[in-house]
Amino acid sequence: MTSQVISVEALFYEIQSLFEGVGEARLIGIDGFGASGKSILAAGLGTFFDAAVVHTDEFYKSSA
Secondary structure: OOOOOOOHHHHHHHHHHHOOOOOOOOOOOOOOOOOOOHHHHHHHHHHHHOOOOOOHHHHOOOOO
16 A cells, blocks of 8 residues: 655545535534544544534534
């Protein structure tokens, strides 16, 4: 497997191309280790796609 380094903007356009012709609804899931930049990536995608960002923390009910 080879790795390729691309800009974040190029990544966003690549993701956008995956959604061509599939309608308006989009759901992108981001997974990764703690402090790996998931929230920063999600914020950038939210801005790029003019979309809401929902963090999984918002799905869990406090047990307290």
